[in-house]
Amino acid sequence: MIKMRSADVAVIGGGPAGMAAAAAAKEAGAGSVILIERDEELGGVLNQCIHDGFGTKVFKEALTGPEYAAIYADKVRDAEVETRLEATVLELTEDRVLTVLSEEGMETIEAGAVVLAMGCRERPRGAIGIPGSRPAGVYTAGAVQNYMNLRNLAVGRRVVILGSGDIGLIMARRLTLEGAEVACVAEILPYPSGLARNVVQCLEDFNIPLFLNTTVAEIHGAKRVEGVTLASVSGMDVIPGTERFVPCDTLMLSVGLIPENELSRQANVSIDRVTAGPVVDDAFQTSNPGVFACGNVLQVHDIVDYATMEAEIAGRSAAAYVADGTLPEAEIQIKVGDGLRYVLPSHVSGLDAVNFTMRVTKPDQNRAIVFSSGGKVLRRLKQQALSPASMARVRLGKARFSDTREILVEVGD
Amino acid sequence: MSETTTIVCVVCPVSCAVQVEFEGNGIIRTDHNQCKLALEYVNDELFDPRRTLTTSLAVDGGAKPLVSVKTDHGIPKHRVMEAMQSLSGLHVQAPVHIGDVIVPNLIGTGADLVATRNVAAA
Numbered sequence: 001m002i003k004m005r006s007a008d009v010a011v012i013g014g015g016p017a018g019m020a021a022a023a024a025a026k027e028a029g030a031g032s033v034i035l036i037e038r039d040e041e042l043g044g045v046l047n048q049c050i051h052d053g054f055g056t057k058v059f060k061e062a063l064t065g066p067e068y069a070a071i072y073a074d075k076v077r078d079a080e081v082e083t084r085l086e087a088t089v090l091e092l093t094e095d096r097v098l099t100v101l102s103e104e105g106m107e108t109i110e111a112g113a114v115v116l117a118m119g120c121r122e123r124p125r126g127a128i129g130i131p132g133s134r135p136a137g138v139y140t141a142g143a144v145q146n147y148m149n150l151r152n153l154a155v156g157r158r159v160v161i162l163g164s165g166d167i168g169l170i171m172a173r174r175l176t177l178e179g180a181e182v183a184c185v186a187e188i189l190p191y192p193s194g195l196a197r198n199v200v201q202c203l204e205d206f207n208i209p210l211f212l213n214t215t216v217a218e219i220h221g222a223k224r225v226e227g228v229t230l231a232s233v234s235g236m237d238v239i240p241g242t243e244r245f246v247p248c249d250t251l252m253l254s255v256g257l258i259p260e261n262e263l264s265r266q267a268n269v270s271i272d273r274v275t276a277g278p279v280v281d282d283a284f285q286t287s288n289p290g291v292f293a294c295g296n297v298l299q300v301h302d303i304v305d306y307a308t309m310e311a312e313i314a315g316r317s318a319a320a321y322v323a324d325g326t327l328p329e330a331e332i333q334i335k336v337g338d339g340l341r342y343v344l345p346s347h348v349s350g351l352d353a354v355n356f357t358m359r360v361t362k363p364d365q366n367r368a369i370v371f372s373s374g375g376k377v378l379r380r381l382k383q384q385a386l387s388p389a390s391m392a393r394v395r396l397g398k399a400r401f402s403d404t405r406e407i408l409v410e411v412g413d
Numbered sequence: 414m415s416e417t418t419t420i421v422c423v424v425c426p427v428s429c430a431v432q433v434e435f436e437g438n439g440i441i442r443t444d445h446n447q448c449k450l451a452l453e454y455v456n457d458e459l460f461d462p463r464r465t466l467t468t469s470l471a472v473d474g475g476a477k478p479l480v481s482v483k484t485d486h487g488i489p490k491h492r493v494m495e496a497m498q499s500l501s502g503l504h505v506q507a508p509v510h511i512g513d514v515i516v517p518n519l520i521g522t523g524a525d526l527v528a529t530r531n532v533a534a535a
């Protein structure tokens with residue numbers, strides 16, 4: 001027997017984005033808000049991020065991941081959000097019916113509005129196709145973080161890291177502190193893909209070499225990893241003669257995150273080719289009215305505070321949608337110009353100020369992010385340093401949207 | 414004579430490349446930092462480099478096997494490994510609450526090691 005019930009707002013995923021969205025929806029007046037998390041506790045990826053550096057924007061101090069999560073778990077409780085743990089959303093229909101599986105069995109929930117907050121998963125090894133054998137000892141960085149920080153399991157003695165993503169850098173330090181040897185980090189790009197902060201405090205502090213323009217050309221070992229062949233690359237091609245063997249018992253991959261959007265697709269939500277997340281307006285509403293998205297399922301965030309801020313807007317929008325049955329049209333189009341990979345949101349109502357978030361295509365210095373409409377500059381924000389590793393965030397006041405149909409955003413001078 | 418250098422603030426992911434002008438053992442001016450948290454960090458980095466140590470410890474009798482911990486202040490950078498070694502084999506008894514002092518005055522640095530996670534008794 002499948003139980004049926006309804007809720008004003010259903011939030012899928014209990015990480016920082018889902019917690020903030022649920023509390024905000026409730027505070028904005030939604031009658032019943034249900035927050036569904038498949039794990040045994042709220043917090044999402046923050047539970048395994050035991051390092052500090054969370055909350056400098058919202059709380060003006062550097063908290064650890066679990067501390068930041070605990071503050072929002074308390075908010076969720078105080079707001080009287082109904083929280084369901086160890087409950088997985090298996091299905092989401094276009095008209096907002098959720099199928100949830102938990103110990104109590106299957107249940108369907110008809111929601112007045114849905115907030116998608118499922119976060120990201122890591123890109124697996126298959127996604128980058130390294131030649132060689134398939135021995136034990138190859139892990140993704142997030143899996144190692146989970147084993148070491150939540151389960152007290154060690155992975156290896158001598159580690160090579162492929163990819164300079166933030167999780168990999170954070171884990172290079174963590175492994176070193178726990179007594180393992182990190183031989184090196186190999187990055188195929190000419191610049192690190194993680195943040196400058198993590199290159200400094202996780203690699204330079206411990207004299208761990210970072211090889212740019214370098215990849216793992218082959219994995220060696222029958223049962224267990226015995227070493228890897230590193231090679232220099234030009235573009236994506238290995239330069240012959242640069243191959244060298246590095247002994248190790250573990251290869252850790254830190255090659256990026258992919259938003260987890262299977263449910264979004266089921267609900268017929270349009271997905272952006274570049275972000276791999278839903279297309280949204282400034283209320284964080286997707287192409288399917290009544291369905292909202294925020295946090296890492298929308299775009300990969302490096303700063304949790306900004307994920308929280310966008311989630312609070314998404315939660316309030318969901319409550320408003322339930323109350324009014326519709327939200328204002330967002331008809332001003334945002335065009336992505338030179339030097340940018342994407343800009344979010346992609347269309348705005350013009351009724352409120354908007355914090356645009358974006359990533360640049362390549363590292364640059366002393367440039368500006370320029371907003372213009374019909375050749376007229378609306379805002380130019382000087383940027384001392386731009387890096388694809390850091391999300392840029394620029395606010396446009398409400399007054400800038402008057403008499404505009406289309407706004408171009410680009411990197412300029 | 415004052416000197417100028419650039420220090421990446423590591424306090425949060427923004428990673429501001431802070432320009433500092435300093436003379437002797439005092440900072441005259443900083444630029445390019447988004448917030449004030451950079452001031453203490455940059456000062457320490459120039460004259461007495463410090464890091465917050467975060468790690469996790471085994472829990473006995475808890476609903477979870479580990480509790481995460483941090484130093485409540487930065488400790489001298491060159492003593493981070495020594496601090497880690499002093500914690501090897503240490504077990505904490507559940508329940509543990511966020512903010513509980515696990516090791517006061519860690520290896521004489523003046524910083525307390527505090528819990529950053531709640532672990533209920535099993």
Ligand SMILES: Cc1cc2nc3c(=O)[nH]c(=O)nc-3n(C[C@H](O)[C@H](O)[C@H](O)COP(=O)(O)OP(=O)(O)OC[C@H]3O[C@@H](n4cnc5c(N)ncnc54)[C@H](O)[C@@H]3O)c2cc1C
Pocket residue numbers: 012013014015016017018036037038039043044045046049051052053054055087088089090117118119120166167170260263294295296297300301302303304305307425426
């Ligand atoms: C290694 C690492 C280091 C970081 N360091 C910092 C830092 O120092 N400072 C900082 O500010 N930020 C940092 N960040 C960024 C920050 O952690 C993220 O921006 C933030 O966690 C994103 O939150 P989220 O809620 O969108 O996703 P998540 O935290 O991933 O939460 C998503 C949740 O949804 C649940 N879920 C998914 N699908 C379903 C389903 N079908 N049914 C039920 N539940 C589901 C998942 O179990 C999970 O709990 C770091 C991130 C990583 C990975």
Ligand code: SF4
Pocket residue numbers: 056422423424425426427428429446447448449450451
């Ligand atoms: S100056 Fe402030 S915003 Fe910039 S990295 Fe330091 S803590 Fe973060």
